Amino acid sequence: xxxxxxxxxxxxxxxxKEVSPMVLENYNNRDKKVEYKGAVDLVTETDKAVxxxxxxxxxxxxxxTKIMGEESTKDGVYGWTDEATWIIDPIDGxxxxxxxxxxxxxxxxxxxNKQIVVGCIYSPVLDELFTATKGGGAFLNGQRMSVTSxxxxxxxVVATNVGYDRTPYGIDFMLTxxxxxxxxxxxxxxxxxxxxxxxxxxACGRLDCFYEWGIHPWDIAAASIMITEAGGVVVDPSGxxxxxxxxxxxxxxxxxxxxxxxxxxxxxxxxDQQ
Ligand code: IPD
Numbered sequence: 716x717x718x719x720x721x722x723x724x725x726x727x728x729x730x731x732k733e734v735s736p737m738v739l740e741n742y743n744n745r746d747k748k749v750e751y752k753g754a755v756d757l758v759t760e761t762d763k764a765v766x767x768x769x770x771x772x773x774x775x776x777x778x779x780t781k782i783m784g785e786e787s788t789k790d791g792v793y794g795w796t797d798e799a800t801w802i803i804d805p806i807d808g809x810x811x812x813x814x815x816x817x818x819x820x821x822x823x824x825x826x827x828n829k830q831i832v833v834g835c836i837y838s839p840v841l842d843e844l845f846t847a848t849k850g851g852g853a854f855l856n857g858q859r860m861s862v863t864s865x866x867x868x869x870x871x872v873v874a875t876n877v878g879y880d881r882t883p884y885g886i887d888f889m890l891t892x893x894x895x896x897x898x899x900x901x902x903x904x905x906x907x908x909x910x911x912x913x914x915x916x917x918a919c920g921r922l923d924c925f926y927e928w929g930i931h932p933w934d935i936a937a938a939s940i941m942i943t944e945a946g947g948v949v950v951d952p953s954g955x956x957x958x959x960x961x962x963x964x965x966x967x968x969x970x971x972x973x974x975x976x977x978x979x980x981x982x983x984x985x986x987d988q989q
Contacts, residue, residue: 718777720825720833720848727801727823727835728846730772734765734821735839738806742840747813756879757809762786765805769823773801780825785933793932795960797828804933807836808909817841822911824936829959834937836915845915845941853918853944860919862947866970868896871923873975874905874913878929888928888982895978910964914938917967918945924967924975926952928982932959942966952979 741747741761750758766786774780783793784803801823806812808819817840825833834853836845845860847853853860865871873896877889893904905922907913910930916922918941936959939949949957952965954976965972965979 720851723777723825723833724835724846724848726773726776727825727833728837728844730769731821731823731835731837731844733772734768734805735837737761737765737768738812738821738839742812742815745815749813753879754881755810757813758786759806759809759813761812762806762809765821766803769803769805769821770801773823783932785931793960795826795829795932800826802826802831802933802936804911804937807911807934808907811908816908818907818909818912820909820912820915822933822937824933824940826936831936831940831959834940836911836937836941838912843915845918845938847918847937847941847944849940849944851944853941855915855919860941860945862917862942862945862968863920863923864968864970865923866968866974868899868901868971868974870902871971872903872905873901873924873926873971874907874916874922875925875927876906876908876910876913876929878927880929888980892926892979895980896975899974899978910934911938914949914964914966915941917947918942920945922967924965924971926963926965926975926979928952928963930962930964935959935964939964939966948972950976952976953981 781800804822820838832849834847949966
């Protein structure tokens, strides 16, 4: 019989906890072997080993499921289909992990018909487990999560990241958006270096809003179901529906998202499918 969302979630949680000693063991090593996927986009042997282990476990248990994994995806081609698909980021926040900055997490989502139905995010250093299933609510270490109802920038802490674009246009684009938000007296901005954990933090209400250009489906998939189950919205920065493969996202409570959406200038990066 078809597994329930809760069964899929239990398997994702089990494997995230199972790999976390491997992550913690390598975390304290100052001289991790780093490869460069781009000029400033890093990957370590731990990212690869963790992803391989997660894939092995989940496909053993659910042989019919497909995989979209950050480190197993070649040239930005995911071939994402309507079939049940695990969307995996073995370490979201690899740069933090490499530098021994404690914010990073394992992110596992399941999509069916390209809709995210299960999300699991585990931060091994903080021992924070975020979970959600479609229709079943969102939880941080078993406590129900809800987004904030902040309705002005003066009360809002907004997170984003500088990503990997170091072109003059990319830098200018980013600074224009910071300026626009800061000019409206935002309470503060955060750049924590892990989109998944920042979005999970929006779901539990310790951040009010998050946006980023340049992200991939595995950075946002698990956290997106957490935000919607926690009463928030996950949209395109223009305010329209989010495209998981569109390399951009804006999320938070509806009121702050409406405000921030009007302040962000649009940019059209290539999607991963181009
Ligand atoms: C990255 C992190 C980072 C964000 C990048 C992501 P990774 O994920 O979430 O905060 O700025 O867009 O790619 O590469 O560490 O898994």
